[in-house]
Amino acid sequence: MKRQRVIAWLSISCGILLCAIGPFARSHAQSQNATSQNSQGAGTAPVSDEASGKHAAQEPKSAGQRAAGQKLAEEQFKNIQALKGIPADQLIPAMQFISASLGVECDFCHVHEKMDSDDKKPKKTARQMITMMLDIDKNNFDGRLEVTCYTCHRGAAMPVSIPAIRDEEVAGPGAPGKKPVENPVLPKPEELLDKYLAAVGGAAAVEKITSRVQKGKLMAFGGQSFPAEVYSKAPDKRVSVMHLKDGDSVTAFDGKRGWLSVPGRPAHMMSASENDSARLDADLHFPVRVKTLYPKYKVDSGEKTGGHDTFLVMGYEEGRPPLRLYFDTQTGLLLRLMRYAQSPVGLNPTQIDYADYREADGVKVPFRWTVSRPGNHFTIQVEEMKQNVPVDDAKFAAPPPAQPATPPGPGQKPQ
Numbered sequence: 001m002k003r004q005r006v007i008a009w010l011s012i013s014c015g016i017l018l019c020a021i022g023p024f025a026r027s028h029a030q031s032q033n034a035t036s037q038n039s040q041g042a043g044t045a046p047v048s049d050e051a052s053g054k055h056a057a058q059e060p061k062s063a064g065q066r067a068a069g070q071k072l073a074e075e076q077f078k079n080i081q082a083l084k085g086i087p088a089d090q091l092i093p094a095m096q097f098i099s100a101s102l103g104v105e106c107d108f109c110h111v112h113e114k115m116d117s118d119d120k121k122p123k124k125t126a127r128q129m130i131t132m133m134l135d136i137d138k139n140n141f142d143g144r145l146e147v148t149c150y151t152c153h154r155g156a157a158m159p160v161s162i163p164a165i166r167d168e169e170v171a172g173p174g175a176p177g178k179k180p181v182e183n184p185v186l187p188k189p190e191e192l193l194d195k196y197l198a199a200v201g202g203a204a205a206v207e208k209i210t211s212r213v214q215k216g217k218l219m220a221f222g223g224q225s226f227p228a229e230v231y232s233k234a235p236d237k238r239v240s241v242m243h244l245k246d247g248d249s250v251t252a253f254d255g256k257r258g259w260l261s262v263p264g265r266p267a268h269m270m271s272a273s274e275n276d277s278a279r280l281d282a283d284l285h286f287p288v289r290v291k292t293l294y295p296k297y298k299v300d301s302g303e304k305t306g307g308h309d310t311f312l313v314m315g316y317e318e319g320r321p322p323l324r325l326y327f328d329t330q331t332g333l334l335l336r337l338m339r340y341a342q343s344p345v346g347l348n349p350t351q352i353d354y355a356d357y358r359e360a361d362g363v364k365v366p367f368r369w370t371v372s373r374p375g376n377h378f379t380i381q382v383e384e385m386k387q388n389v390p391v392d393d394a395k396f397a398a399p400p401p402a403q404p405a406t407p408p409g410p411g412q413k414p415q
Contacts, residue, residue, distance in 0.1 A: 038359060079116040082130040086344045089271035093343035098126070100374035101149035101346070102157050130345065148346035155374075189297035189313050195332035197287045206288050207364040210234045211391045212365075218242055220378030228380055237396045238282035246335050252396050253278035259398040267399050273341040277350065282341060287334075302326045305335040306355055321347055333357055333364065347372065 074080040076088040083094060099105060106115070109123040113131070118124065136147045152159035152215030197203060212232040217225050227243040239252035248262030258270035258278035262364050270278060281290060294315030308328045315323040321340035334354055340347035350373055354366035367382040 044264050077116075079118070082127050082342055087271070090273075090344050092339060093119055093271075093273065093348055094345045095350050097343045098149055100348070101155065102153050102155055103155040103375075108157065133345070145346055150346065171240065175274045184301055186299045186301070187311065188297050190291070192299065192311055192313050192327050192332070193291050193297070196290075196327055196334055199332035199364065200287045201359075201363040203288050206285050209284060209361065209363055209387050211389055212284065213386045214223040214382045215384045216367075216380060216382040218378055219381055220376075230380070230382075231395050232284050233391045233393070233396070234281065234284045236279055236284065237393070238278075238284075239396050249277075252398070253282040253395040254393075254398070255282075257398075261399065266401065269398065273343075277339060277341060283373065290325070294320075302336075305353065308335055310335055356381075360385060363387075 071088045071090045073086050073088045074084045077091060083091060109120055109126055111117040111119050133147055137145055138141055146264040154160055196380045200206060201307045214318050215232040216228055219225050219227040230240045233239045237253060239250060242249040242265060250261045252259055258275050259267045261267040294317050296317065297313055297315050300312045302312035310326040311329055313325045313327065321342050325334060326336035337352045338349060340349050354369045356366060356368040358367050368379060370377055370379040
């Protein structure tokens with residue numbers, strides 16, 4: 001299982017969400033048939049089909065609408081109840097959110113290799129909890145996911161129901177403590193975004209970059225290291241290749257749609273929410289275009305990042321997950337990006353920390369970035385970089401789908 005988790009995480013080396021990530025990697029490492037059972041088993045469910053239909057209508061628009069010809073979860077997987085009516089590609093993101101919110105893995109609720117089984121009591125409890133959560137949001141927040149699994153569980157299997165006693169409360173009233181921080185005078189969002197663009201070299205220099213090839217290593221999983229390559233081409237094509245012992249793990253975006261592959265498995269075409277993340281990562285001229293990504297931005301004081309004080313610029317729009325950008329208060333460089341992928345039960349966060357900025361061809365580029373999600377993280381360290389070099393579009397193209405086996409003819413033995 002540990003090896004499978006490593007492969008799953010390597011396949012999202014550019015910060016793209018792979019549906020086999022984290023504790024669900026084990027399920028997707030099986031055959032396609034077994035994968036179906038595993039994924040749906042993870043689809044915790046409501047108490048009745050009637051309740052299931054009711055909750056399907058509560059899915060936020062930002063979680064992704066069903067595309068033409070796209071299967072629903074219950075059409076692709078077995079024993080789907082609580083999450084009936086959602087697109088099939090939203091099932092695993094929902095399971096990822098539940099796993100991170102409770103700090104558990106698949107086998108907390110599911111029987112190994114019998115994921116559609118209802119034998120475990122926690123699975124039945126999970127169905128009731130999803131029903132309760134969706135009812136609370138429907139009846140109190142117009143269906144918005146304001147209350148989620150994480151609201152009460154906070155990363156623990158058992159929800160927190162007793163208030164904690166803090167140190168300052170033990171000290172008693174009137175005890176010396178930190179002075180309240182006065183509200184600082186903050187710059188405007190456009191000022192910080194302009195400063196960021198100037199810090200990396202300015203619009204003209206950024207737009208002169210037509211391609212970028214980076215080679216280095218991926219570091220994760222207790223000090224393990226693997227060779228890595230990232231190819232980018234303007235305006236928004238990108239592919240990363242991790243050279244594993246058993247073969248290459250690839251994450252790619254061709255300008256329209258992304259795909260992922262790991263050794264021994266067919267390519268996975270990205271869902272709508274995965275594509276949104278991939279497109280953001282693939283934007284070679286991101287410092288120029290960031291102003292246009294959201295209609296509204298606001299500024300707040302940011303947390304320390306890599307030992308640096310930051311300003312937080314938040315992009316937001318009704319019906320979309322937010323974007324959080326942390327800029328160095330001194331240099332103006334982007335030190336952290338946080339984005340969120342919508343699932344039917346809540347937002348799955350991804351944090352990318354940028355460091356080791358170096359100038360090349362008049363543009364400052366981070367030579368190190370760390371991608372973090374609940375319970376896991378990895379780092380890419382660039383050792384060699386070239387820009388404005390030829391990159392063939394074929395690098396970004398998804399491999400052809402696997403052809404089904406041809407049945408044997410008369411008198412032939414199965415292969």
